[in-house]
Amino acid sequence: MSRQKTSSQPGLALHGADELSSVRVQSYNLEIRSEDGFLGDKANRAAFFEILEELRRELRKQDADPIEIPTDDLSRKKIDALLTRGDLREASLIHSAIETFAQRLASVTRRFLRIKSWSDASRIVVGGGFRQSRVGELAIGRAGILLQAEGRAIELVPIRNDPDEAGLIGCAHLAPSWIFEAFDSILAVDIGGTNIRAGVVQLNQKNASDLSKAKVWKYELWKHAEEDPLRDEAIDRLCGMLEDLIGLAKKKRKLAPFIGIGCPGVILEDGSIDRGAQNLPGNWHSSRFNLAAAIRERIPAIGDHDTMIVIHNDAVVQGLSETPFMQDVAQWGALTIGTGLGNASFRNRTKQA
Incomplete structure (x- = not known):
């Protein structure tokens, strides 16, 4: 189960806090076991490719595989192209993989809904890299149909923002209220x-005080998995990216002395990571490593002010990007389909009519 944080002052910025300005984080990073491993492994990005390869393996026994490219070489774009522009058999094969994955995603969602912190959720947003494709969107939509066809009052919908940007926009909801004043x-x-x-997130509070108009102004992307760096090398590269962005924003934005971070794992109050970051480069769980302290050492100030850093789980942060659009429900959840299956559940602090 997740480790949850408490704060007696709603809106006070703490690492891994469960009380935020607009929502209470009910749970996150739940590690649910099934008979053959962790439940999340049944509905992550790798699971889809395993399903597709298993279908192709059976077809190859009959010399009937319609796709020439090896499964390991299929990108999201290539799979989408097979779905939308492929011939009948190519598209049908992709649809078959989508259907099987959707059934798994529906099964995983049912298990989450049996947990107390999720049981009252009436909407679940799904983010992560898998959602960026048409294949991912169809799998999410199909899983939602399966759940509603059982009579469940639950919506399963793709996250509103591009997942590349949702994980950045959600960080705005970690910032303390004084940030927005200046x-x-x-x-x-x-x-x-x-x-x-x-990235640099433009808050656009003059257009919408609830951050519904927040958008990414500039961002940098590093595909670290292609380079397999050491942990300290990764932190050094990240700080370099932040320093570049500070330089870009210096004359064009009123940049707050604040860095919001979404990171896999259970985030402790001091900014260290308890568990769940095993897919990151190096050992991020070490008692001698503190993510917030490592970044603050490199970037002690932004402008004329000391740097403030707030870290939360990455699925929580992606989910927070949806907060302004969830005011018609009391409780909701977020799943992120990527290298793993991230999860978080929320209850709104106030429910608007």
Whole structure:
């Protein structure tokens, strides 16, 4: 189960806090076991490719595989092309993989809905890299249909923002209220098992005080999985990305002395990571490593102010990007399909009519 944090002051920025300005984080990073491993492994990105390869393996026994490219060489774009522009058999094969994956995703969702912190959720947003493809969108939509056809009052919908940007935009909801009074932008970081993104999020509070108009002004992407760096090398590269962004924003934005970070794992109050970051480069769980301290040492100040850093779980942060659009429900959840299957559940602090 997740480790949850408490704060007696709603809106006070703490690492891994469960009380935020607009929502209470009910749970996150739940590690649910099934008979043959962790439940999340049944509905992550690798699971889809395993399903597709298993179908192709059976077809190859009859010399009937319609796809020439090896499964390991199929990118999201190539799979989408087979779905939308392939011949009948190519498209049918992709649809078959989508259907099997959707059934798994529906099964995983049912298990989450049996948990107390998820049981009252009426909507689940699905993010992560898999959602960026048409294949991912269809799998999410089909899983939602399967659940509703059982009579469940639950919506399963793709996350509104591009997942590349949702993990950055959500960081704005980690910032303390004083940030919004004097600044128009923040620095945000989305750390994943494959990529690390750093960006400047433009808050646009004059257009919408609820951050529904927040958008990414600039961002940098590093595909660290292709380079297999050491942990300290990854931190050094990340800080370099942040320094570049600070330089770009210096004359064009009122940049707050704040860095919001979404990171896999259970985030402790001191900014260290308890568990769940096994897909990151190196050992991020070490008692001698503190993510917030490592970044603050390199970037002690932004402008004339000391740097403030707030870290939360990456699925929580992606989910937070949806907060302004969830005011018609009381409780909701977020799943992120990528290297792993991230999860978080929320209850709104106030429910608008």
